[in-house]
Amino acid sequence: DAGITQSPRHKVTETGTPVTLRCHQTENHRYMYWYRQDPGHGLRLIHYSYGVKDTDKGEVSDGYSVSRSKTEDFLLTLESATSSQTSVYFCAISELEGNQPQHFGDGTRLSIL
Amino acid sequence: RKEVEQDPGPFNVPEGATVAFNCTYSNSASQSFFWYRQDCRKEPKLLMSVYSSGNEDGRFTAQLNRASQYISLLIRDSKLSDSATYLCVVTPPLSYIPTFGRGTSLIVHP
Numbered sequence: 001d002a003g004i005t006q007s008p009r010h011k012v013t014e015t016g017t018p019v020t021l022r023c024h025q026t027e028n029h030r031y032m033y034w035y036r037q038d039p040g041h042g043l044r045l046i047h048y049s050y051g052v053k054d055t056d057k058g059e060v061s062d063g064y065s066v067s068r069s070k071t072e073d074f075l076l077t078l079e080s081a082t083s084s085q086t087s088v089y090f091c092a093i094s095e096l097e098g099n100q101p102q103h104f105g106d107g108t109r110l111s112i113l
Numbered sequence: 114r115k116e117v118e119q120d121p122g123p124f125n126v127p128e129g130a131t132v133a134f135n136c137t138y139s140n141s142a143s144q145s146f147f148w149y150r151q152d153c154r155k156e157p158k159l160l161m162s163v164y165s166s167g168n169e170d171g172r173f174t175a176q177l178n179r180a181s182q183y184i185s186l187l188i189r190d191s192k193l194s195d196s197a198t199y200l201c202v203v204t205p206p207l208s209y210i211p212t213f214g215r216g217t218s219l220i221v222h223p
Contacts, residue, residue, distance in 0.1 A: 031209050042215035043157070043200075050209065058210075090156055094209065101147045101202070102211060104156040 003027050006091050006105035014113050019078040021108050023091030025071075031094045032074040033102065034058075034066065036087040043090070049074055081112045116140065117203050119214035126221055130191045134217045136201030137183045145204035146184050148175055150197045151216065157200055160186075191221045 003026030013019055023032060034046040035058075045058030047066040055066050063085060065077045078085055088109050092102040118137045126132045138146075146163035161168055163175040163184045174187040184201055198216040205212070 043213045045210065048210065088154075096209075099145050099204070101145075101159045101162065103159065107156050 004091060004093055004103060004105040006108050008108060009106065010109045012111045012113065013081055015082055016080050019081050021076040021089055023074045023105055025093050027093060028071060029093040029095045033092040034076045035090045035092065037090060038087050083112045086110060086112045116212045117201060117214040119201055119217045121215060121217060123218035123220050126191050128191055128193060128221055128223055131189045132191055132219065133185055133187045134199055135183050135185050136214050138203040140205050141182055142206040143203045144206050146177055147202040148186050149200040149202060151200055152197050193221050195219060196221045
């Protein structure tokens, strides 16, 4: 299995609090992605990174920010969590542009009360 | 037309049956195709890549039909453990952003 670790695995927090999710990889892959998955919507891309300090928005980026200061770490931050951000969050990595498959972390279950 | 479409199912089949799923895509220039498997409350896992010449891995066969813009996954001799959601993934040309289908649910019963 690809070396991808997401932390925390589960988190429950209150509306309005900041939340940071971490994705750590040991594969030295260039591309990293954050997705959320909700019933009826499938996987939706939040943000992605194509290198250190190189990030861009996905289709559902509002309310989220990311940072990538090292190849191995990609952080997703909810500056002020809302109940609509309750979801399962997956990090993924890939090696080359499009031609190689993505590999996913185990996911983070986030509940915003 | 959505970029990647799958029949959500569920497909209910008995053990030992053969079942096939299709996935259609809208961008005719798409160049990378994959099938993933996702178990309930787990991460998607790569099942197989789909090559122009087709791809077979044990009981699983994946094929690409560029003319009709779809990929297929055939599962022979279904096992209870094949019960899962199967996601197709298509990557447009000159992109590292894959597009995921919403998945097809398969339930294999005794």
